[in-house]
Amino acid sequence: MSLHRWLMGMAALLALAACSGTRTPGPVHFFPEGMPERLSDWNVLYVDDGRLRLNAQVQPYDLDTALFTDYAHKLRTVWMPAGTSARYQPDEALDFPVGTIISKTFYYPRGEGDTVLRSDDAGPEADGGLTLGKVRLVETRLLVRREAGWIALPYVWNAEQNEARLMRTGELVPLTLADTDGKHEQVEYMVPDENQCAGCHGTDLKSRQIFPIGPKARHLNHDFAYADGPANQLDHWQRIGYLGEVPQGELPRNAAWNDAQAPLEARARSYLDINCGHCHSQKGAARTSGMWLDANTHDPLRLGRCKLPIAAGQGTGNRAWDIMPGAPDDSILTYRIESTDPGVMMPELGRSIVHEEGVELIRQWIAAMSAQECGA
Amino acid sequence: MQRSIFVGTIGALALLLSACQQQSADAPAPSAGDAGFARTLQERLLDAKPGDVIEVPEGTFQFDRSLSLRVDDVTLRGQGMDKSILSFKGQKAGAEGLLVNANGFTLENLAIEDSKGDGFKISESENVTIRGVRVEWTGGPKTSNGGYGLYPVLCRNVLIEDSVAIGASDSGIYVGQSRDVIVRNNRAERNVAGIEIENTINADVHDNVATGNTGGILVFNMPALTQQGDAIRVFRNKVVENNHDNFGAKGTPVASVPAGSGVVINSNDNIEIFDNDIADNRTANIIVSSVYSTGYKDDKASGEFDPYPERIYVHDNRLSGGGDSPDRMDFKALKVAMYGLRGSFPDVLFDGYVNPQRKDGPQICLRDVSGVLNADGPGGYKNPSKDTKPYDCTLPSLPAIDLKRG
Numbered sequence: 001m002s003l004h005r006w007l008m009g010m011a012a013l014l015a016l017a018a019c020s021g022t023r024t025p026g027p028v029h030f031f032p033e034g035m036p037e038r039l040s041d042w043n044v045l046y047v048d049d050g051r052l053r054l055n056a057q058v059q060p061y062d063l064d065t066a067l068f069t070d071y072a073h074k075l076r077t078v079w080m081p082a083g084t085s086a087r088y089q090p091d092e093a094l095d096f097p098v099g100t101i102i103s104k105t106f107y108y109p110r111g112e113g114d115t116v117l118r119s120d121d122a123g124p125e126a127d128g129g130l131t132l133g134k135v136r137l138v139e140t141r142l143l144v145r146r147e148a149g150w151i152a153l154p155y156v157w158n159a160e161q162n163e164a165r166l167m168r169t170g171e172l173v174p175l176t177l178a179d180t181d182g183k184h185e186q187v188e189y190m191v192p193d194e195n196q197c198a199g200c201h202g203t204d205l206k207s208r209q210i211f212p213i214g215p216k217a218r219h220l221n222h223d224f225a226y227a228d229g230p231a232n233q234l235d236h237w238q239r240i241g242y243l244g245e246v247p248q249g250e251l252p253r254n255a256a257w258n259d260a261q262a263p264l265e266a267r268a269r270s271y272l273d274i275n276c277g278h279c280h281s282q283k284g285a286a287r288t289s290g291m292w293l294d295a296n297t298h299d300p301l302r303l304g305r306c307k308l309p310i311a312a313g314q315g316t317g318n319r320a321w322d323i324m325p326g327a328p329d330d331s332i333l334t335y336r337i338e339s340t341d342p343g344v345m346m347p348e349l350g351r352s353i354v355h356e357e358g359v360e361l362i363r364q365w366i367a368a369m370s371a372q373e374c375g376a
Numbered sequence: 377m378q379r380s381i382f383v384g385t386i387g388a389l390a391l392l393l394s395a396c397q398q399q400s401a402d403a404p405a406p407s408a409g410d411a412g413f414a415r416t417l418q419e420r421l422l423d424a425k426p427g428d429v430i431e432v433p434e435g436t437f438q439f440d441r442s443l444s445l446r447v448d449d450v451t452l453r454g455q456g457m458d459k460s461i462l463s464f465k466g467q468k469a470g471a472e473g474l475l476v477n478a479n480g481f482t483l484e485n486l487a488i489e490d491s492k493g494d495g496f497k498i499s500e501s502e503n504v505t506i507r508g509v510r511v512e513w514t515g516g517p518k519t520s521n522g523g524y525g526l527y528p529v530l531c532r533n534v535l536i537e538d539s540v541a542i543g544a545s546d547s548g549i550y551v552g553q554s555r556d557v558i559v560r561n562n563r564a565e566r567n568v569a570g571i572e573i574e575n576t577i578n579a580d581v582h583d584n585v586a587t588g589n590t591g592g593i594l595v596f597n598m599p600a601l602t603q604q605g606d607a608i609r610v611f612r613n614k615v616v617e618n619n620h621d622n623f624g625a626k627g628t629p630v631a632s633v634p635a636g637s638g639v640v641i642n643s644n645d646n647i648e649i650f651d652n653d654i655a656d657n658r659t660a661n662i663i664v665s666s667v668y669s670t671g672y673k674d675d676k677a678s679g680e681f682d683p684y685p686e687r688i689y690v691h692d693n694r695l696s697g698g699g700d701s702p703d704r705m706d707f708k709a710l711k712v713a714m715y716g717l718r719g720s721f722p723d724v725l726f727d728g729y730v731n732p733q734r735k736d737g738p739q740i741c742l743r744d745v746s747g748v749l750n751a752d753g754p755g756g757y758k759n760p761s762k763d764t765k766p767y768d769c770t771l772p773s774l775p776a777i778d779l780k781r782g
Contacts, residue, residue: 169418172440172468190469194422195444199475205500205530208446208477285477285499288529288553290600301600309627310574310598313493313523313546316627332627342442343492343522348471 028055028079030099032146039140039155039164044079044103047162052105052137053129055079059242060128061233063219065257065270066121067347068355070187071177072138073121075105075130076214080242086215088246091296093212094220100145102212106189107135108175115178118185120258126227132161138173139191140164143201143212150210152197168194177353188352199349204283213278218252218295254295257361268365269295271358275347291322304333306374312336315344326371328363337362414439421445421452429453432460432486439463442470442491448479454486457510457540464491465514472497473511473522484508490515495544497527504528506536513543517566519623521545525567529553530602533779537561545623546630547572548589551579553602558777559584568624569594569633570615575601579608580777585616591637592618592657596629597644599667599681605644609774615639615654615661622703632670634659634703643667645686648774649693656697659707660721664688664740666729669753684731684738689771691743695723710751714760722747722762729753742767 025046036042044058054060058079066074080086084097096102107130108116116136124130130137137157144151155164156171170193177185192199201210220237223230234251237243254273255266272280277294279286284294288311291304301307304322309315309332317335324330336346337359345351414437420430424447432454439462445452452474454460464473473491474483476498487510488495495511498504511525525541528534529552536559541548548567551557557579563586564570570586572594573579586592592615597605615638624631633640636658641647642665654661667683699721702711711721723745730738742748742764750761 168422169415170441188468190441193418193441193444195446195475196442196470198446198477199444202446202477205477208500287602288499290598307600308598308629310601310629311523311527311529311546311550311552312625312628313544314519314521314625315493315523316625316631318626320627341492341520342467342469342471343494343520345471348493349469352469 025055028058028101030081030101030144035151035153035166035168037166039142039166042101042142044077044101044142045105045140047132050132051129052132052135052161053127057082058103058128059237059240060124060224061215061220062123062224063214063274064222064254065219065267065274066214067275067350068358069106069350070175070189070353071118071355072106072108072189073119073135075103075107075124075128077103077128078215078242079103083241085242085244086237087244088217090217090247090252093214093216094243096145096212096215098145098147102143102215103140104143104214105130105140106138108138108177110134110136111178115176115184118177118179123225126225128227136175137161137164138175138189139167141197143210150201150212152194152201152210154191154194154197156191167191170194170196185353190349190352192349196349199285200278200347202285203278203281205285205287206283213274217246218254219274221251221253222256252295258357264361264365264368268361271361275358279347304331305369306372313343315339315346317344321374323366323369324372324374325369326367328366331366334359334363334366413437418443421447421450424450426450426480432462434459436461436463438465439473440466440468442467442472442475442493444470444475444477445481446477448481450478450480451482451484452486453482453484456485457487457508460486461489462486463489465489467492472527475499477501479503481505482507486510487512489513491522493522494524494527495522495541497524497529498531499528500530501528502532504531504534506534506539508538510540511542511544511548512540513545515543517543517545517568517620517623519545519625523547523628524550525564526550527552528557532556533781534558535560535779535781540564541570542566544568545625546628547594550574551576554579555603556777556779558582558779564589564592566620568620568622568628569630570618572596572630573605573608574598574629575603575605576608577603577606578777581608581610582612585614586618587614587616588620589618590620590622590624590635591630591633591640592616592654593638594630594633594640594642595644595647596640596642597667597682598629599683604682607646607774608644608648609776610639610647610649611651613652613654615652615657617656619656619658629670634663634707636660636698636701636703637663638698639663640665641685641688642670643683643685645682645684645688646774647685647688648771649688649690652693654693654695654698654723658698658700659702659704660723660725661695661698662690662724662745663726664724665727666753668729669727682731684729684734685740686731686734686738687771688738688740689773690724690741690745691770693744695745698723699725706757710749710757710760714749714762722749724748724767726750727753728755728760737766739769739771740767741769741771743770 523546548564638657
């Protein structure tokens with residue numbers, strides 16, 4: 001560490017210390033327009049006493065199954081203006097009120113030296129925050145619901161971890177990922193540019209509006225470890241006034257992809273839903289392919305079973321069918337999720353390395369399908 | 377330290393950029409200036425306002441991630457397809473070179489080289505103009521090249537002209553699931569498919585040159601997509617010597633195209649092919665086929681899909697050579713069986729799949745051709761026929777496409 005950096009770090013710490021301890025941040029600031037340069041301008045998250053903390057009324061949440069992004073852990077929060085609440089929707093993301101700010105902070109637990117750890121996301125600390133000495137913050141993405149619709153803003157954290165700055169053109173962040181055996185893997189972590197945010201969040205290709213992907217009823221309908229004990233997230237949101245009426249009876253619920261107790265089919269479909277379904281749906285950008293992988297698709301041909309590729313190009317890997325039942329090694333789907341070639345890999349954005357455990361799940365799912373000859 | 381390095385780097389790049397702008401008049405931009413422009417261009421695409429013209433100066437500019445635009449009525453314009461080059465060699469992220477989802481977009485006078493995936497993709501957009509653009513994989517034809525060069529899909533009112541596509545591992549110029557399309561005065565060479573019109577309604581493909589591809593001009597209709605193709609005219613093109621080995625990855629629809637295919641109609645209805653020069657395509661100058669020949673069995677096609685090519689009118693073309701050395705063992709055997717060792721397939725090869733329910737038959741009308749071979753695909757190629765009688769008919773000409781652009 002250079003003297004310069006050390007001094008900068010100390011200065012930052014001192015500055016923080018000056019107002020830390022009992023620091024209470026100002027209220028969350030919703031900007032109805034403009035693009036604030038600093039994440040701290042929003043006051044959703046704040047750095048205090050060596051921790052990244054959530055402002056009052058900022059609620060942490062998680063998903064049953066998350067998009068894979070190079071083994072990054074994710075701290076998700078939602079905030080809504082006082083007196084407003086989201087409207088329940090059965091399939092789409094909850095309908096959030098104007099003024100909603102959703103944040104997602106991508107971070108890794110620190111390993112030895114400059115490495116970061118390849119590990120399961122065990123969620124934030126009890127109060128929803130993070131101890132900065134233990135984590136490498138990479139970026140915080142905001143989805144902000146304005147009058148005209150949602151906007152997506154990517155903020156990249158500085159090395160001191162005391163501020164994240166707007167990086168609308170995105171960035172590649174090189175990281176060394178260390179697994180528990182000490183094996184290292186290089187990652188070109190990609191912070192998406194604003195348009196690439198829309199590449200996934202523009203779930204309706206025709207309207208070009210962007211929407212949240214994670215906070216759908218089916219992804220939220222499970223317990224979260226709140227500071228005062230576990231509770232179902234939808235119940236909790238209702239209790240604190242963040243969610244309006246919900247229908248009677250059983251609400252939709254995806255399986256956790258890594259829940260060994262859940263049926264293989266449910267786990268695989270949940271994994272495909274969150275990793276692929278935002279594009280591969282009837283309305284999404286990949287509807288051109290004719291292969292839809294969202295939770296509401298049930299037609300086997302649409303799901304890729306014995307389906308010919310359309311515009312996969314070299315992405316077929318010389319395989320004939322999107323999914324060849326019983327034969328993961330003959331299925332284009334597995335070829336593409338096992339690839340890291342930008343021209344081949346799926347999803348197209350969001351990862352630079354292979355999610356080995358996710359691939360294994362999809363392989364098992366295809367292998368378990370009753371074997372069938374697809375055709376010529 | 378990372379941040380100060382980063383800030384310092386930006387400063388240095390800005391300096392380099394301004395330095396190279398000064399000298400760009402007499403020398404190609406040095407590579408050190410490229411990253412600065414790359415970031416500038418990306419910002420300009422993000423900040424674009426309707427009506428903006430974004431200029432790309434002369435020089436080769438390197439990008440390690442794809443570019444994208446989502447603002448309507450923007451023009452991205454270079455100084456010429458050999459002067460302003462957006463190079464994606466060594467691209468690390470993004471499935472295209474340039475991805476656009478915006479109406480009224482014009483791309484002109486520049487080149488997109490060596491993208492990992494498709495060169496230029498524009499999706500779900502109206503009023504698209506692509507003019508004087510070159511998309512090329514500079515290492516020549518390779519299976520690992522990106523799939524499509526110019527790739528409008530789900531678009532309405534599309535004009536592609538004066539452009540060049542080289543080396544795509546699927547199609548050089550591909551228009552998919554679109555409506556009201558003109559593809560004219562382009563050159564497509566050394567792609568698997570030179571020009572491919574797929575599941576598209578109302579297209580004129582004229583005055584293009586397709587040569588050195590596996591297949592020259594393809595008009596395809598695939599099942600399970602948003603719409604079926606219809607009403608396409610292919611005229612005044614030169615479709616010559618499309619004999620390149622098929623280097624498409626297996627599984628893609630074009631991987632089934634035999635090397636040496638001139639114009640290929642697959643499962644599409646209402647096609648008119650006239651006034652073209654089609655020559656020396658060694659499997660056949662014209663192939664008419666069904667998806668049944670390209671991998672789909674009867675029970676797989678979706679219910680509403682029509683797998684049969686119908687109302688195909690081929691007339692007044694200048695056809696010569698070709699058919700003398702077909703690709704694939706089954707075609708070779710068929711040729712020898714029907715025409716002898718030194719013989720050639722006639723101008724038109726038809727796989728023979730017809731809808732038995734259709735009262736008028738397939739209405740495949742072939743005029744001014746040297747002959748036709750019905751290969752009897754449904755019968756396992758057992759009873760091929762040279763009979764030209766069923767094809768001795770005419771159809772009304774299709775109307776010209778008017779993009780109403782004044």
